Amino acid sequence: MVVVRRRNVKVFTFAFLLITVTSFLLNYTHQVTSTTWDPRHLVVQFSEHVQKLFKYPRRPCSCHTCISELGRSLWFDQRFNSTMQPFLTSHNALIPEDSYRWWLKLQGEKAPKSLNDTLAELFGVIPGDGDPLQEHGSDSCRRCAVVGNSGNLRQSQYGHDIDSHDFVLRMNRAPTAGYESDVGSKTTHHFVYPESYRELAANVSMILIPFKTLDLRWVVTALTTGTINFTYVPVPRKIKVKKEKILVYNPAFMKYIYENWLEHHGRYPSTGLLSLMFALHVCDEVNVYGFGADSKGHWHHYWENNTSGGAFRKTGVHDGDFEFNITLTLASIEKIKFFKGR
Numbered sequence: 001m002v003v004v005r006r007r008n009v010k011v012f013t014f015a016f017l018l019i020t021v022t023s024f025l026l027n028y029t030h031q032v033t034s035t036t037w038d039p040r041h042l043v044v045q046f047s048e049h050v051q052k053l054f055k056y057p058r059r060p061c062s063c064h065t066c067i068s069e070l071g072r073s074l075w076f077d078q079r080f081n082s083t084m085q086p087f088l089t090s091h092n093a094l095i096p097e098d099s100y101r102w103w104l105k106l107q108g109e110k111a112p113k114s115l116n117d118t119l120a121e122l123f124g125v126i127p128g129d130g131d132p133l134q135e136h137g138s139d140s141c142r143r144c145a146v147v148g149n150s151g152n153l154r155q156s157q158y159g160h161d162i163d164s165h166d167f168v169l170r171m172n173r174a175p176t177a178g179y180e181s182d183v184g185s186k187t188t189h190h191f192v193y194p195e196s197y198r199e200l201a202a203n204v205s206m207i208l209i210p211f212k213t214l215d216l217r218w219v220v221t222a223l224t225t226g227t228i229n230f231t232y233v234p235v236p237r238k239i240k241v242k243k244e245k246i247l248v249y250n251p252a253f254m255k256y257i258y259e260n261w262l263e264h265h266g267r268y269p270s271t272g273l274l275s276l277m278f279a280l281h282v283c284d285e286v287n288v289y290g291f292g293a294d295s296k297g298h299w300h301h302y303w304e305n306n307t308s309g310g311a312f313r314k315t316g317v318h319d320g321d322f323e324f325n326i327t328l329t330l331a332s333i334e335k336i337k338f339f340k341g342r
């Protein structure tokens with residue numbers, strides 16, 4: 001018995017040394033052009049190589065810097081939680097009880113239908129597979145543009161720049177037609193809720209942000225019976241988007257943003273902050289356009305004169321100033337680039 005065990009230890013040690021030395025030599029010959037076979041030099045290189053492996057684990061992406069790399073800013077590291085899942089899928093459709101209770105209060109639903117039944121119905125209609133956007137490869141660099149709806153995009157001429165990204169995220173009623181030179185024409189993902197829905201081009205993924213159970217039920221009826229046409233305002237009975245293109249924002253991820261990033265400011269995060277945080281978690285590089293209030297602190301739009309742009313300040317639903325500071329801080333620590341417009 002003891003002999004067999006000793007032999008196993010020897011075989012294991014030999015195999016370990018063989019693999020380590022071979023991998024080192026392979027790596028070494030890739031790195032240097034003129035090889036010196038001085039054994040002392042090799043030993044030094046070998047020990048440096050092992051130290052590096054422990055000090056700097058494999059980089060998560062191939063960009064110059066990757067957002068999810070920690071160790072650059074304590075402020076960021078204390079808030080960013082890479083384990084949080086931005087999408088609700090048929091595989092993770094169990095929302096933790098505390099997140100569910102928090103979420104139920106957002107729009108004070110009086111008698112919500114069972115969430116489990118609603119989700120079962122929803123994922124019976126849409127696939128609920130998640131998004132290939134999330135499949136991170138350490139050999140790729142995902143460049144994302146998050147485009148908010150600010151009037152500061154007017155005459156910005158950012159269109160070409162925005163379209164150069166791999167992923168372009170837009171939100172609510174934002175149009176591109178007629179505004180291409182300022183906002184671009186490419187959209188890969190569009191964030192909406194029933195009250196802000198607009199028809200999307202066939203290749204665009206719709207990300208539903210549910211603020212209440214009724215929003216999840218609305219997706220089902222809007223693709224089938226068309227029975228829901230009112231929430232707190234009129235909403236479209238039917239939508240044309242293909243069910244395969246519909247993704248669902250995770251309420252637990254919303255709560256994470258509210259607690260870790262917003263530090264409980266406002267009643268819940270705005271669509272702009274939800275989109276920006278989503279991008280921080282699924283992209284390697286994030287460039288931000290169309291964020292910034294007008295001189296009165298109102299959220300003016302680039303395509304219309306929206307007179308209710310200051311309503312969020314009166315109701316306190318969002319803390320626009322605190323949100324804007326988060327964006328500016330992210331830019332100051334070089335986690336994102338912020339394009340201020342005009």
Ligand SMILES: CC(=O)N[C@H]1[C@H]([C@H](O)[C@H](O)CO)O[C@](OP(=O)(O)OC[C@H]2O[C@@H](n3ccc(N)nc3=O)[C@H](O)[C@@H]2O)(C(=O)O)C[C@@H]1O
Nearest residue numbers: 148149150172173196270271272291292293299300308312
């Ligand atoms: C009257 C009202 O309720 N307005 C809200 C509207 C409205 O419901 C939709 O536009 C309908 O399509 O939606 C919101 O926001 P809204 O659709 O205006 O803008 C989306 C996000 O862009 C950023 N923004 C916008 C304008 C501006 N001048 N500066 C900005 O920084 C913000 O991050 C903002 O979140 C929303 O969903 O968040 C929040 C707004 O408060």
Ligand SMILES: CC(=O)N[C@@H]1[C@@H](O[C@@H]2O[C@H](CO)[C@H](O)[C@H](O)[C@H]2O)[C@@H](O)[C@@H](CO)O[C@H]1O
Nearest residue numbers: 107193195211232270271311312315316317
């Ligand atoms: C201006 C305001 O406070 N309106 C609220 C409305 O808020 C809006 O909700 C949207 C999602 O449905 C989205 O979050 C947008 O950014 C908010 O302005 C709702 O909370 C609504 C619920 O009944 O109450 C309105 O007064």
